[in-house]
Amino acid sequence: MSTEIAEAVAALTLVDHHVHTCSTAAPSLAGFGDLLTESDRPPARGTSRFDSQVGFAVRRHCAPLLGLSPHADIEEYWQARQLLAPAELDRRLLGSAGVDRWLVDTGFKGDEILDLPTFASRVPDARVQEIVRLETLLEDVVVSAEATTLEERFRVALDRASAGAAGLKSVIAYRYGFDFDPQRPSAGEVRAAAAEWLAELEGGATPRVTDPVLLRMALWAGVETGLPVQLHAGYGDPDLDLRRCDPLLLAAWIKLVEPLGTEVVLLHCYPFHRQAGYLAQAFPHVYFDVGLAVNYTGAASAAVIAESLELAPFGKVLYSSDAWGPPELHLLGSLLWRRGMTRALSGWVDEGEWSVADAIRVATMVGRTNAEHLYGSDHG
Ligand SMILES: [Zn+2]
Numbered sequence: 001m002s003t004e005i006a007e008a009v010a011a012l013t014l015v016d017h018h019v020h021t022c023s024t025a026a027p028s029l030a031g032f033g034d035l036l037t038e039s040d041r042p043p044a045r046g047t048s049r050f051d052s053q054v055g056f057a058v059r060r061h062c063a064p065l066l067g068l069s070p071h072a073d074i075e076e077y078w079q080a081r082q083l084l085a086p087a088e089l090d091r092r093l094l095g096s097a098g099v100d101r102w103l104v105d106t107g108f109k110g111d112e113i114l115d116l117p118t119f120a121s122r123v124p125d126a127r128v129q130e131i132v133r134l135e136t137l138l139e140d141v142v143v144s145a146e147a148t149t150l151e152e153r154f155r156v157a158l159d160r161a162s163a164g165a166a167g168l169k170s171v172i173a174y175r176y177g178f179d180f181d182p183q184r185p186s187a188g189e190v191r192a193a194a195a196e197w198l199a200e201l202e203g204g205a206t207p208r209v210t211d212p213v214l215l216r217m218a219l220w221a222g223v224e225t226g227l228p229v230q231l232h233a234g235y236g237d238p239d240l241d242l243r244r245c246d247p248l249l250l251a252a253w254i255k256l257v258e259p260l261g262t263e264v265v266l267l268h269c270y271p272f273h274r275q276a277g278y279l280a281q282a283f284p285h286v287y288f289d290v291g292l293a294v295n296y297t298g299a300a301s302a303a304v305i306a307e308s309l310e311l312a313p314f315g316k317v318l319y320s321s322d323a324w325g326p327p328e329l330h331l332l333g334s335l336l337w338r339r340g341m342t343r344a345l346s347g348w349v350d351e352g353e354w355s356v357a358d359a360i361r362v363a364t365m366v367g368r369t370n371a372e373h374l375y376g377s378d379h380g
Contacts, residue, residue: 001346008360009342014334015101015371018131018169018230018267018291018320020108021119022090022327029078035325038237038296050074053298054332060299061335062328065092090122093327097334100126103166103375105230107133113325129166129375131230134218135175137161139207147195150214151187155221166375167228167265172215174232175208177244182253184220185213193217228263228287228374235270235293247288248275254283261285263374268292268322273308280316287374288312291320294336295329305340306347314362318370341366 027035033049034040036058043049050058055074063072066080081089102123104116120128138154145153162168172180185193193213201207209215222229233247247266254264263285269276270293279286290308294301308317321333345359 001342002349002356002359004356005346005349005359005363006342009338009345009363009367010098012098012338012364012367014097014099014319014337014367015103015375016097016099016321016323016330016333017103017265017318017371017375018105018289018322019102019330019333020105020322020324021114021116022086022094022122022330023325024112024114026082026086027326029074032078032081032326036329038235040237048074052296053300054296054329057295057298057332057336058328061332062093065096065331087122090327093331094123097321097331098338099123099330099334101371102126102128103131103371104128105131105133105169107136107169107171108324110136130164131167131169132158132161132165133169133171134158134222135171135209135215138209138214138218142194142197142201142207142209145194145198147191147198150194150198151190151217151221154218158221158225162225162227165227167230168222168225169230169232169267170215170219170222171232172219173245174236174240175210176212176215177241178233178247178249178253179244180212180216180253182250182256183216185216189213190217223257223260223262226260226262228265230265230267233266233269233276233288234272235268235296246272246275247279248272251279254279254286258283258285263287265289265318265374267320270297270304273304274310277308277311280312287316287318287370289318289320291322291333294340295321295323295332298332298336301336302340302343305337306344309344309362309366314365315370315373317366318374319367337367 036049036054059072060070063070063077068080137157141153141157193211234245266276266288269288273290276288280288290304293304297304319337321330323329323333341363348354349356349359
C-alpha cells in the first residue's frame with residue numbers, strides 16, 4: 001500500500017456534505033445500539049446490535065479515543081463513554097474527524113438532536129451550514145394554511161429558509177417513491193391535494209406529507225430556487241420501500257430538471273450506487289455519495305467506496321458520513337472513508353494503472369473540492 005497516498009488522504013480536511021447533529025440526551029447502552037442500525041426491529045436472537053460491521057468499527061476505531069485498546073469489548077467501551085460529559089465526547093470525536101465544513105440536514109427528528117448553534121459550538125474550528133428539508137418546511141407551513149394558500153405560503157417560507165442555506169433536501173423516496181409523475185403539478189392539482197390533506201389534519205393529527213402531488217410541488221419549488229437539491233436514495237429504515245428508491249426511476253425527472261441548471265445530489269444510494277454512478281456519468285447536473293453505507297458496511301466498506309469510483313466521473317462523487325446521533329458515526333464516516341479511499345487508490349497505483357499524483361488529486365476532489373464546486377467555497 002502506498003504510504004504517500006495514505007499520508008495524503010489522512011491529512012485531507014473533508015467537507016461532510018450530508019450529516020445531522022448529535023443526540024441531545026445520552027442514550028442507554030441498548031439505546032446506543034439502536035442508533036447504530038436503520039432497523040427499528042429487535043436484533044438477531046442471542047446477539048446485540050453491536051454484532052455488526054458498524055458495532056465492530058466503533059470498538060476498533062473509537063475505543064482508542066477513549067483511552068482503550070482497539071477492539072475493547074462493548075461494555076468496557078460503554079463504561080469509558082459514560083465517564084465523559086456529552087459535550088466533551090462530541091468535541092473529542094467530532095474534532096478527530098478532520099472535517100472543517102458540515103452541511104447539516106436539520107429536518108429529521110430535530111427535537112432529539114442538537115440545534116445548529118449548539119452543534120457549531122462543538123466543532124468550533126469548522127463552518128456549519130444548513131440544508132433545508134423540503135417536506136419538513138411544508139409540514140410547518142400547512143398548520144396555518146388553507147387549500148388555496150398552501151403553495152404560495154410554502155414558496156414564501158422556502159425563499160426565507162433558503163436565504164441562509166447551502167442546499168435543500170427531499171425525502172420523496174421515503175414518503176412516496178421515485179416512481180412519481182415527473183412533471184410539475186398544476187395549481188389546480190395542488191389545491192385539490194391540499195384540501196384533502198387539510199381535511200385529514202382537522203382531527204389534530206401531526207402533519208406528515210405523503211401525497212405525491214404535494215411532494216412534487218415541494219420538490220419543483222426546491223428546484224426553482226437554483227440551490228443544489230439533495231435526494232435520499234437507496235437504503236434507509238423499514239419505513240421505505242427500497243424497490244422504489246432506485247435512482248434510475250428518477251431519470252425522466254432528471255431530464256426535466258436539466259435545462260434549469262439545478263444540481264441534483266443523490267444521497268447514500270446503496271445498493272443502487274452503481275445506478276447512481278451511471279446517472280452521474282450520463283447527466284451533467286447529477287452527483288452522488290455512498291454515505292451511510294460506508295458506516296454500516298464497516299470493514300467491508302472499501303469495496304463500496306471502490307464501486308462508487310467505477311462509472312462516475314471523479315468530479316461527481318462526494319464524501320458524506322450521514323451521521324445522526326452518536327458522534328461515533330461522524331468520526332467513523334471519515335475514518336472508514338479515508339481507509340477505503342486509500343485501499344482503492346493504492347491498489348490501482350500498485351497495479352501500475354494510476355499515478356500517485358492522480359490518486360491524491362481524486363481523493364481531494366471527492367473529499368473536498370467537488371463539494372466546494374457544488375455548494376460554493378466562500379467563507380462568508
Ligand atoms: Zn441523512
